[in-house]
Amino acid sequence: MVNCRISRDVKERAIALFRDMDLKSITHVLDVSTHLISRWIFNVSIYGDVGPPKSPLKGRPRVCKSSTLDRLTKFLLKNPTVYLDEVQFWLSVEEGILISISTIHRYQKYVLGFTNKCVTGSAIERNNKERVHWYDEAQGMLYDFQILCTDQSYIDDCTGTRQKGYAIRGEECFVPSPFCQGDRYTINPVLSVDGFIALEIIEGSMDGAKFYDFILLQVVSHVLYNRWDLTDPEQLPQMNPWPQKNSVLLLDNCAIHHAANLERFFDEAGMFENLRRRINLILV
Numbered sequence: 001m002v003n004c005r006i007s008r009d010v011k012e013r014a015i016a017l018f019r020d021m022d023l024k025s026i027t028h029v030l031d032v033s034t035h036l037i038s039r040w041i042f043n044v045s046i047y048g049d050v051g052p053p054k055s056p057l058k059g060r061p062r063v064c065k066s067s068t069l070d071r072l073t074k075f076l077l078k079n080p081t082v083y084l085d086e087v088q089f090w091l092s093v094e095e096g097i098l099i100s101i102s103t104i105h106r107y108q109k110y111v112l113g114f115t116n117k118c119v120t121g122s123a124i125e126r127n128n129k130e131r132v133h134w135y136d137e138a139q140g141m142l143y144d145f146q147i148l149c150t151d152q153s154y155i156d157d158c159t160g161t162r163q164k165g166y167a168i169r170g171e172e173c174f175v176p177s178p179f180c181q182g183d184r185y186t187i188n189p190v191l192s193v194d195g196f197i198a199l200e201i202i203e204g205s206m207d208g209a210k211f212y213d214f215i216l217l218q219v220v221s222h223v224l225y226n227r228w229d230l231t232d233p234e235q236l237p238q239m240n241p242w243p244q245k246n247s248v249l250l251l252d253n254c255a256i257h258h259a260a261n262l263e264r265f266f267d268e269a270g271m272f273e274n275l276r277r278r279i280n281l282i283l284v
Contacts, residue, residue: 006032006036008050008051010030010032011040011050011051012050013030014026014030014032014037014040015040015041015044015050017029017030018037018041023037023038063097063099063103064091064095064097064099064107068091068095068097069107069111069112071094071095072087072091072107072112073112075087075090076108076112076114080119081119084101084104084105085101087104087108088100088101088104091104123253125253142248143243144193145192145193145245145246146242146243146244146245146246146247146248147192147193147248147250148190148191148192148197148219148238148239148246148248148249148250149190149191149192149250150188150189150190150191150198150215150219150249150250150251151188151189151251151252151254152186152187152188152206152254153186153187153188154184154185154186154187154205155184155185155187156181156182156183156184156185157178157180157181157182157183158177158178158181158182161177161178162175183203184203184204184205185201185202185203185204186200186201186202186203186204186205186206187199187200187201188200188201188202188206188211188214190218190219190238192246197219197238197246198214198218198219198238200214200218206256207256208255208256208259208261208262209259209261211256211257211259211262212259212261212262215249215262218238219238219239219249220238220239220249
């Protein structure tokens, strides 16, 4: 019976047989070693039972109780970017517990299940209630063929540089890469369900004035902009009155999208209205 757990009834049977039999006979009958039988006999004589009593020592108790861990979980969910030393300060002030940073890390990782990862940003100006209301109204008013989307993207010498790579454990992952950004270009496309209908590529950053010219000269309809030359095929209108195709321009909350002259242009043309009144310029 090597590395085999012996049940309590076998131990008690061995003690009972010891009264009428010798150790070798008991070993042959129960298939256990004489050393084990001698240990059981010793336990009975000392403790009155075939096994020794359980030790009162049960290891070091946890520093943080379950109630403290629950509050720590809520604190981490509310403050996901908090540092470990800030958690340490919070535990000392709110819970009266002095605990090391390494112990806090083990609690977060192995007990609470928190891991450190890249943060996904969310605009602090976003109003979820208004967004839900906007989607509810838009679903009943807007269709995919009506919407044009535009946004800016930037490219320079550092674009495409990869931030992670493989290397032998304990060694640095060294990859030569440009340190200076070099010339920077701004790409501003306008996308519809049929593909790109307008594209602007400029050197440097795009400001409100350049974005205003791009929207007027390449995106909006000749109905709104009286300087269109309809004899020039490159100046044919891209947008149409609502609810026709390409009649809604969808923008994000970039500062240049809030240019006063751009809003004034749509407002004077009677196209910058509330969503309830079928708008042609939507800021989300």
